[in-house]
Amino acid sequence: xxxxxxxxxxxLDKLAAFGRAGMILFQSLVAKPQPLVMFPLxxxxxxxxxxxSLIIIVVSGLFIGMVLGLQGYTILVDYGSEQAVGQxxxxxxxxxxxxxxxxxxxxxRAGSALTAEIGLMKATEQLxxxxxxxxxxxxxxxxxxxxxxxxxxxxxxxxxxxxxxxGGSIVxxxxxxxxxxxxxxxxxxxxxxxxxxxxxxxxxVVFGFVVTWIAVFQGYDxxxxxxxISQATTKTVVYSSxxxxxxxxxxxxxxFGEL
Amino acid sequence: xxxxxxxxxxxxxxxxxxxxxxxxxxxxxxIPRGKITAIMGPSGTGKTTLLKLIGGxxxxxxxxxxxxSKNIPALSRSDLFGVxxxxxxxxxxxxxxxxxxxFENVAFPIRVHTDLLExxxxxxxxxxxxxxxxxxxxxLMPSELSGGMARRVxxxxxxxLDPDIVMYDEPFTGQDPIAMGVLVNLIRRLNHSLGHxxxxxxxxxxxxxxIADYIYIIADSKVIASGTPExxxxxxxxxxxxxxxxxxxxxxxxxxxxxxxxxxxxxxxR
Ligand SMILES: Nc1ncnc2c1ncn2[C@@H]1O[C@H](COP(=O)(O)OP(=O)(O)O)[C@@H](O)[C@H]1O
Ligand SMILES: [Mg+2]
Numbered sequence: 001x002x003x004x005x006x007x008x009x010x011x012l013d014k015l016a017a018f019g020r021a022g023m024i025l026f027q028s029l030v031a032k033p034q035p036l037v038m039f040p041l042x043x044x045x046x047x048x049x050x051x052x053s054l055i056i057i058v059v060s061g062l063f064i065g066m067v068l069g070l071q072g073y074t075i076l077v078d079y080g081s082e083q084a085v086g087q088x089x090x091x092x093x094x095x096x097x098x099x100x101x102x103x104x105x106x107x108x109r110a111g112s113a114l115t116a117e118i119g120l121m122k123a124t125e126q127l128x129x130x131x132x133x134x135x136x137x138x139x140x141x142x143x144x145x146x147x148x149x150x151x152x153x154x155x156x157x158x159x160x161x162x163x164x165x166x167g168g169s170i171v172x173x174x175x176x177x178x179x180x181x182x183x184x185x186x187x188x189x190x191x192x193x194x195x196x197x198x199x200x201x202x203x204x205v206v207f208g209f210v211v212t213w214i215a216v217f218q219g220y221d222x223x224x225x226x227x228x229i230s231q232a233t234t235k236t237v238v239y240s241s242x243x244x245x246x247x248x249x250x251x252x253x254x255x256f257g258e259l
Numbered sequence: 260x261x262x263x264x265x266x267x268x269x270x271x272x273x274x275x276x277x278x279x280x281x282x283x284x285x286x287x288x289x290i291p292r293g294k295i296t297a298i299m300g301p302s303g304t305g306k307t308t309l310l311k312l313i314g315g316x317x318x319x320x321x322x323x324x325x326x327x328s329k330n331i332p333a334l335s336r337s338d339l340f341g342v343x344x345x346x347x348x349x350x351x352x353x354x355x356x357x358x359x360x361x362f363e364n365v366a367f368p369i370r371v372h373t374d375l376l377e378x379x380x381x382x383x384x385x386x387x388x389x390x391x392x393x394x395x396x397x398x399l400m401p402s403e404l405s406g407g408m409a410r411r412v413x414x415x416x417x418x419x420l421d422p423d424i425v426m427y428d429e430p431f432t433g434q435d436p437i438a439m440g441v442l443v444n445l446i447r448r449l450n451h452s453l454g455h456x457x458x459x460x461x462x463x464x465x466x467x468x469x470i471a472d473y474i475y476i477i478a479d480s481k482v483i484a485s486g487t488p489e490x491x492x493x494x495x496x497x498x499x500x501x502x503x504x505x506x507x508x509x510x511x512x513x514x515x516x517x518x519x520x521x522x523x524x525x526x527x528x529r
Contacts (some may be wrong), residue, residue, distance in 0.1 A: 014449045096456070121357075124352055124357070125351070125352050126354050126355075127353035127356065128311070128316055128350065129350055129356075129413075131314075132314050132346065132347075132348040133343070133367065134340045134344045134368075134370045135340075136340065
């Protein structure tokens, strides 16, 4: 009986947290726009969240593309269809790996930093003092960070895909000696804008929304102590990764499955 | 108990608890306008909590907090922000914004609430910093300040807009004797020349007795005594005497509520 009560209690806690997260998102996004104040804050966050994540995205994209090229070649060469490696690299990247891996890296690199930063502001009473000055911290602190994350992730994902294709081409064309004409032509013929590129982009947009939402909520809702902040940071990475992988399955089923 | 001519903050039957632990139990506090009121009490009794309740950052379980006859807990979010424009609060930790300089910290409320030209903002900020003795530090970052300096910058920020009500949470903690004297004078001067209402939370008894017009002593989720410094020095209650003379043993508990000490120690040896 106790177990059941505990389960119910945990479920209710999670539900309440979900409700708070929704309220925070709503209150920070639905407000009278103040472009002159908000725009510089937003640009600063684009720099911290997006530009500073570029290196890890570019390096990972390059390696993943190269690995795809190698693996694809070794499998396809058995069937004599190694010319199709370009198609395989591009489709795996655009449909799956670019949005998913970018979102996972983004959760670790930018999401955890967001949570820690906001949590520290809470612990040092900076959020309270904003409130007392008469500035809503949801709009001043949360909103620009949310928008920046939401916008940066799809762009980072696109960069990941482009760099990945380049990595695949280095391995396939320069090292394994596949004819470059057929590598690119195969890729162009098989990658469809609506089915592949657009669906990949939609995934990245959804992941951007979810990961950034989790990150800012965990920071804002954390227990304002050093222990609380470290727990919140861990939760951000764990919850976002699980959410990304779970949502990826659902989105893939809807987009590419026969559902 | 004195009757005040003009009450700016009127707290009636305030109850608030953290989890199961009551912090306030049906407390009445009146803050007179234009005076310096001190809230004193052992640490952990809820002095900071009281300031947050007045500022509307926490909602009481019951009771009302009237600031100029507006009931803070019942205000909408936007009305609340309107009331807060007239309040300044010095946080216990200073709470400076760590990503901007000392100058920008003090300028922040001015930029938010006024359309002053940059020249004028500069003058106002430097004047406020001068008042706390830190004009020379205006282009430092908060991380380059000591705790006491940060608290003084935070004070300059709290008074940047000349608010009607200023709440100081432990302003004297961590200040050297010179800065302490300057702060005491500054708070008194602000109060007398500009007619601010000041609320000081403190446990520096001597400084507070010297500066306050009226004092509330809080313990055990109640107001255990209130009055002018003279009135309090004549109070016969052991609890109040103990607090004012700063003795650890007496009716005011120094310890956080706990199990029996002996039992606790023996339990480890089972
Ligand atoms: N965020 C919080 N969550 C739970 N309990 C708190 C919180 N903040 C303060 N408390 C508790 O409330 C009591 C009063 O705190 P506070 O108002 O900070 O005391 P002080 O009189 O020293 O300023 C303390 O005993 C503390 O344990
Ligand atoms: Mg306190």
